[in-house]
Amino acid sequence: MESKQRTSRRSEQMGDLIEERIVTGVYPPGMRLDETELASGLGVSRTPIREALIQLSSVGLVEIRPRRGAIVAEIGPHRLCEMFEVMAELEAMCGRLAARRITEPEQMALAAAHQACEDARDANDPDTYYRLNEQFHHLIYAASHNGFLEEQAAALHRRLRPYRRLQLRVRDRMSTSFAEHAGIVEAILAEDGELAAERLRAHVVVQGQRFADLVASLPMLGDLGRGQAKRVPKP
Known part of the structure; x- marks a missing residue:
């Protein structure tokens, strides 16, 4: 056994x-x-x-x-678009519930995560910003206080991780992302669930030019993988 x-x-x-x-x-x-x-x-x-x-x-x-x-x-472009649509709705649900249920310590943690993202943006460090961006979103999932929703959102977030990272390398996307975060934090702290949901949905969904930029960036993922595979250490 x-x-x-x-x-x-x-x-x-x-x-x-x-x-x-x-x-x-x-x-x-x-x-x-x-x-x-x-x-x-x-x-x-x-x-x-x-x-x-x-x-x-x-x-x-x-x-x-x-x-x-x-x-x-x-993942083909059509499937990728579908996955981002679902991710946007899951995040919107998390934001709506978080606005009602977030605790004071969770509010402080969310504000601190937002500040950390600002520091990474100011340093023009997309990799650090990406890592901190993940923490920011996971804090919102947890603040929904719905364990099943948190699990589903985290799982799809993980599945889309390489594509969300690529988005941050598109010109001006990091600054835009941070500005969108500010609106999301404002809505959650104001306990406005519908506004939080609306802003999170718009933040995550990939449509129009954003989707075109993402698809154009996909070859970078393979180039990144081939370069990193040569220097991967053993666990």
Whole structure:
């Protein structure tokens, strides 16, 4: 029983690590994930790798194809647009509930996260801004005080992570994002649920020129992955 539990924990660890490398572009879309190579590179047996890949396939990050094995999933523009539409609605729901339910300590944490984003914007540091932007959004999910909604929002946010990061590299998007954050914080602290929902929806949904910019940036994700894959350390 103990050995089985250790294997399960190791599979979970490998799944988390592979997922992180997929969503940050280290393993870019279309890349074949060879079990033997992964096991050797990560210093584990093939069993936890195989189990991890099966789990990742269940959430859409990996496709298991006959005779080809595991492939990092590629998302077409139409599917990507659909996912952002759902993400926008989930965030709107979180904002609406957060405006009603946020506690005083959570208000302080949200304000602090917003200030940290401002510092990253002023430093013109998109990678740090992206990390802090994630924290900002997750604080809103938590402030909804709806555990199921928080889980679903966090899961889709994770799935869209590489694409949201790319958006911040579009010219002036970081400054625009911060300005939108300010409006979101204002609405939540004013306990205006409908305004918070409206502003979060507009902040997240990708339409028109923003979608065109995102699609044009997608090749950067593969370039980033190929460059980072050469210098990935073992866990």
